[in-house]
Amino acid sequence: MSDIRFGTDGWRAVIADDFTYENLRRVADAAGRVFAEDKPGGLVVVGYDTRFEARSFAVAAAEVLASHGLKVAVSDRYLPTPALCWAIAHDAEAIGGVMLTASHNPAPYLGFKLRMSDGGASPVAFTDRVENSLVATAPEARGTYGMADLISPYLKAISRLVDGEAIAAAKLRVAVDPLYGAGQSYLAQTLDSFGVDVTEIHGERNPGFGGLHPEPIPPHIDELRALVRDQGLDAGFITDGDADRIGASDEHGNFVNPHRIICLVAQHLVQDKDMTGRIVKTLSTSVLVDRLAAHLGLEVVTTPVGFKWIYEEMVAGDVLIGGEESGGIGIPAHVRERDGLLMALMLAEMMAQRGRTLGELVEDLFAITGPMEYRRVDLRLEPAAMERFREAMATLAPTQLAGLPVGEILHTDGVKFLLPDDAWVLLRTSGTEPLVRIYAEALNMGVVDELLAAGQDIVTGV
Numbered sequence: 001m002s003d004i005r006f007g008t009d010g011w012r013a014v015i016a017d018d019f020t021y022e023n024l025r026r027v028a029d030a031a032g033r034v035f036a037e038d039k040p041g042g043l044v045v046v047g048y049d050t051r052f053e054a055r056s057f058a059v060a061a062a063e064v065l066a067s068h069g070l071k072v073a074v075s076d077r078y079l080p081t082p083a084l085c086w087a088i089a090h091d092a093e094a095i096g097g098v099m100l101t102a103s104h105n106p107a108p109y110l111g112f113k114l115r116m117s118d119g120g121a122s123p124v125a126f127t128d129r130v131e132n133s134l135v136a137t138a139p140e141a142r143g144t145y146g147m148a149d150l151i152s153p154y155l156k157a158i159s160r161l162v163d164g165e166a167i168a169a170a171k172l173r174v175a176v177d178p179l180y181g182a183g184q185s186y187l188a189q190t191l192d193s194f195g196v197d198v199t200e201i202h203g204e205r206n207p208g209f210g211g212l213h214p215e216p217i218p219p220h221i222d223e224l225r226a227l228v229r230d231q232g233l234d235a236g237f238i239t240d241g242d243a244d245r246i247g248a249s250d251e252h253g254n255f256v257n258p259h260r261i262i263c264l265v266a267q268h269l270v271q272d273k274d275m276t277g278r279i280v281k282t283l284s285t286s287v288l289v290d291r292l293a294a295h296l297g298l299e300v301v302t303t304p305v306g307f308k309w310i311y312e313e314m315v316a317g318d319v320l321i322g323g324e325e326s327g328g329i330g331i332p333a334h335v336r337e338r339d340g341l342l343m344a345l346m347l348a349e350m351m352a353q354r355g356r357t358l359g360e361l362v363e364d365l366f367a368i369t370g371p372m373e374y375r376r377v378d379l380r381l382e383p384a385a386m387e388r389f390r391e392a393m394a395t396l397a398p399t400q401l402a403g404l405p406v407g408e409i410l411h412t413d414g415v416k417f418l419l420p421d422d423a424w425v426l427l428r429t430s431g432t433e434p435l436v437r438i439y440a441e442a443l444n445m446g447v448v449d450e451l452l453a454a455g456q457d458i459v460t461g462v
Contacts, residue, residue: 004134006127008306008431012102012111015052019110021060022138027112028061028098030133032068034126035096042095043071047084047150049101049182049242051110052207054078058100059145061112065098066143073148080182080243082339083154085119089335090153096122101182101242104215104326105432107208120315120336121308155190158342161334162349168195170352175199175236175249176344177224179214180206183243187341191348201227209241216240216247216327216340217376218255229253235351235358237344244338245327248347250359259286259374262323263365265343268350269320269331270296277320280313282306283413284325284376284439287422291369304413306431311336325376325439372422373448374441379459381436389436390429392462401425402450425451427459 004011004018004027011027013019035044044065048058058074066072071093075084081099088094095117102109114122114130122130174191178184180202188200201224202210213220216238228236228249236249248256262281266289269275278299281289285302293300298320303309307330310322314332323329328338351358381389393415398406401417410416414428423442430437436459440451 004131006131009103009121009308010111010113012105012109012432014108015110021057024057024060024112025064025138026134027130028064029135029139030130031098031114032065032070033133034129035065036068036070039095041069041071043073043091043093045073045084045088045091045094045097045148045150046145047075047079047081047097047099049081049099050078050180050184050205050207051102051107051241054100054110057110061098061100062145063142064139066145067139067141068143070143072143072145074145075150076147077151078182079151079154080186080239080341081113082244082335082337082341083151085115085337086154086157086335087148087150088115088117089119099242103242103432104240104245106213115337118315118336120311123308123312151186155186158334158339158345159190159193161342162345163353164194166352167348170355171195171197172235172348172351173197173233174348175201175224175227175231175233176203177201177221177236177238178203178243179212179216179220179238179240180204180209181214181239181241181243183239183341186243187237187239187344190341190345196348199227199231199233214241216245217257221247221249221255225249225253225255235347237347239340239344240327243340246329246340246343247327248344248358250362251357252359254359256358256362257374258323258325258327258329259288260362260365261327261343261347262321262329263288263292263369264350264361265329265346266292266321267296267365268346270298272350272353275320275333277318278313280310280319280322282310282324283410283416284426285323286325286372286374286441287424288365288369288372289323292365295368302412305428307338325374372441372443373445374439375445375448375452377438377452377456378430379436379438379456380434381459383434385460386429386434386436388462389459393427396427396458398458401454402447423447423451425455427455
């Protein structure tokens with residue numbers, strides 16, 4: 001019997017290793033039991049991405065969920081996670097949902113995400129109940145399910161959230177890279193409907209992702225960046241495996257990281273759309289957010305890593321936008337979930353309405369906040385080394401890193417060292433893969449690289 005645990009966002013495992021039909025049915029059985037206990041006979045919506053056998057796994061999960069007396073509707077085609085979440089939130093019958101995806105994880109992985117009745121990520125209390133309901137063997141019972149078009153209403157909804165006439169008048173030329181994930185065709189078609197000249201790459205079904213890692217950061221997006229630069233396009237937009245995360249390229253092929261995208265969209269919402277509210281960010285997200293919020297007169301709330309923590313703040317209310325360094329950014333006025341497609345549309349609208357290129361928008365942002373550089377390194381350790389690091393985290397207390405004095409040390413999630421001039425280093429274990437992630441931010445990339453090297457020395461030296 002596999003030891004099944006829910007991480008940062010759901011249960012994920014390697015297909016045919018731990019992610020088997022037997023284990024999937026065990027998880028679906030536990031989730032069905034909890035859903036039925038809370039809302040007997042309620043509707044549970046099931047979606048899936050473009051990974052190997054994802055649709056077949058979704059059907060298997062649906063049959064088990066339905067065996068608990070629940071109504072179950074399965075998407076009639078692959079779709080982004082935010083589309084599933086929007087469908088749940090806008091169906092009065094829906095009590096929750098399940099998404100078969102491993103998000104930004106490599107192609108061999110698949111995962112099982114739970115969503116609540118408002119479309120938001122399942123809180124820890126709910127996933128704990130699901131874990132506690134797991135039994136050793138897969139259930140034999142099967143129920144019947146229906147099919148539904150979940151994507152068309154969602155695409156219409158996000159199209160209504162931006163000024164299509166302004167976007168059309170700007171005559172933008174952009175590239176889109178869904179990295180073979182669930183955003184393929186959908187973002188490109190939506191932009192095209194506004195009159196944008198769109199070039200899409202990696203937009204065909206390929207369960208192996210063509211060897212690409214479906215995370216919208218370099219080096220996985222280098223082909224798109226080169227395309228934008230070489231063809232003189234206005235911008236490039238990249239979504240991850242289930243299209244809930246975004247990365248971007250400016251007109252010069254420079255990576256516009258999620259930290260900057262969070263700031264740009266927040267600025268757009270406040271200054272161009274007259275919206276307000278708190279900004280919620282994770283511990284691994286840039287100080288640029290704090291600096292912009294101070295300029296805009298908005299409160300910033302910092303959470304542990306994982307959008308489920310941002311979701312809890314959204315439930316509490318008065319949140320304008322929430323975002324994390326990995327590219328998950330959400331606007332609760334739309335749905336309490338990340339949405340890579342909507343963020344791309346927001347950037348296109350901001351460019352169109354302000355008459356500025358994406359690179360110029362970043363320069364305008366830096367005129368307010370000052371520049372900061374950021375990078376993350378992932379270390380894959382042997383299990384014994386990983387366990388040593390976990391045990392040592394609470395006691396790590398260096399007095400300096402890369403020659404900079406360590407000020408405050410935070411243990412909110414992993415261990416974070418605060419340094420002069422708003423620089424910082426964060427060390428934490430991944431909640432989705434067997435990795436230690438090392439994050440650093442500083443005034444220039446030279447210092448960032450020195451801090452990352454110092455962080456690696458700490459991790460490998462414990």
